[in-house]
Amino acid sequence: MNFFTELKRRNVYKVAVAYAVVGWLLVQVATQVFPFFEIPNWAVRLIVLAIVIGFPIALVIAWAFELTPEGLKRTEDVDRATEKRGKSHAWIYVVAVGVAISIALFILGRRMALNTASAARTDAATGSSISQKSIAVLPFENLSDDKNAAYFADGIQDEILTKLASIADLKVISRTSTAKYKSKPEDLKTVSQQLGVATVLEGSVQKAGDKVRVNVQLIDARADSHLWAKTYDRDLADVFAIQSEVAQEIADSLQAKLSPAEVNTLATAPTKDTAAYDLFLKGEYEQRLADSSLKAESFDQAAAWYRQAIARDPNFALAVARLVQNRIARHWFIEQMSEAELTQVRSMAEQAVALAPNLAQVHVALGQFYYHGYRQYKHALAEFERALQLQPNASAALEYSGYVHRRQGQWDRCLAELKRAFEADPRNASLAANVSNTYMPLRMWKEAGQAAKHSLELDPYAADGMRTLLGS
Structure with a gap:
């Protein structure tokens, strides 16, 4: 008997088509529905792999066995006449329904992908419009025992901001705008969007007698991730050196190009007293x-x-x-x-x-x-x-x-x-x-x-x- 005729008689073709349709349907469901429930990508890959491995197994089973009203039997044991009389075309409807569902899922997936891509492009455009060399110096927190020393923390913040503002290669947000925020806002991504900056500087100041401690941390506001942090424990007389060092480290971190005059400005103290x-x-x-x-x-x-x-x-x-x-x-x-x-x-x-x-x-x-x-x-x-x-x-x-x-x-x-x-x-x-x-x-x-x-x-x-x- 011709081999291809035998494949047809044993319904191998039907099983292959039905398996392909159902497999495609499962892949579409996995790729479109799983992300909605935040199911990891490895689960989708596992389903695809199982479908691929299962395909030759399904063909072997289709060759060796036949599904009859009495159950699953070996093909050789099936009565030809009974098989012919009982032949049904229901599988065609199954395939048709599977194809329709697959097409619907495919179209839905494409629309979702386009919407996601459009949103991603919008986010990317917003992010790309923000200069990498941009910063907002947020209000410094006063950690001194004397709560009336808030003026000192404000002054440290203001002087660092002023030094950074002298750098032409940086975009620095004015104190009038940064003063609207807390020392450590919870949603830095929103701060980044509202101020149009890539980074923010948070800090705190603790003054006790003739000693001062300044904590600063530079943060990538878009990703809410720390770029660097440092603590300065100095004599009060060294407060100007702290301000200069912080400004210089920020400039280095943001890879800002400084002219000789700008370098001098960063190092200059407003007074020696x-x-x-x-x-x-x-x-x-x-x-x-x-x-x-x-x-x-x-x-x-x-x-x-x-x-x-x-x-x-x-x-x-x-x-x-x-x-x-x-x-x-x-x-x-x-x-x-x-x-x-x-x-x-x-x-x-x-x-x-x-x-x-x-x-x-x-x-x-x-x-x-x-x-x-x-x-x-x-x-x-x-x-x-x-x-x-x-x-x-x-x-x-x-x-x-x-x-x-x-x-x-x-x-x-x-x-x-x-x-x-x-x-x-x-x-x-x-x-x-x-x-x-x-x-x-x-x-x-x-x-x-x-x-x-x-x-x-x-x-x-x-x-x-x-x-x-x-x-x-």
Whole structure:
């Protein structure tokens, strides 16, 4: 008897087709359903392997045995006439149903794969848009027994951030935005997305007498994994060295390219007098309260701390610059100074620049004086531009440049600068509202409304955002 005829008689062909269909069906179920239940991939591979191994076994069984109404029998024992009369085509329906289910699962799987791939591309695009050389320095936790020493922990964080901001090869988020977070937020991936950074620096400070301990850890925020961590146990007099070392290690870890001037900035201490620095940090803490409350007494208390710091170290340029900014902010928001007082503040601003011409903050302070004190926009812009040359991440200089150009009617330029400033300060509701305000004269109503809504998302009580949203 012809071999192929015998294969047909023994239903080997039918079994092969049915096995292939059912096997394909099982593979589709495994590949599409298992991931939904988070069943590991090795289980899918095991099923595929079992199907492959089982195929020749099924063919051998189909050759040797026959399924009859009386049960499984050897093919040689089956009565030919009975077999012929009892022949059924039910297997065709089984195969048809199997094929239909397989096709349905295949189509479903392709759609799920496309959706997954699309989501993956979106995530990848979001991740790839975040620079590897980007960082946010989160608030440092105060672990000192004296809970009133929070100002010192804030100061350590702020100085490290300022040093990093001087590196052109890094994207550094402004303190205004990082201050919105806890010292150790639970969901770093969300922080990464909200701030647009790849890494965050967490830290804590413990001050006791003339000793200080600083713990820092650099974290890949997207993967929530530690890159490095270090503890510094030093004398209080070495606090400036700690700040420089941390900034340098971060720059090295992120493979940032530093110019000789930037290397010098990282190594430079704002003062050599630790007592003056402590007084300065108390002034900074009070100044932040003044900026948020706009209370005259807070401005005056901050000014008193700055003056004490300057009295201990008359060459403390940063303290002089911050005193200038303090006086000008009070002049702008609280009570205008007399001409004599403005002249005195101008003298202080120029003194700060003379003491430290390569310090970005002194140029921002002088620029603010020209802007808020005398509306001398050309001089103000020159100082802000110099500040940005010295500290590329100086978002305040960008922001003030935008405000000056807005007063000059240069709306497009103003918008570009405020948007750049917002990239470095993405949780600043006031800045978002000002971006919205700038869209309106350009008749970009849709963008103005979106920016105003975003401002209110950042701060539901932002008055600027409410006004702009109503106007748009």
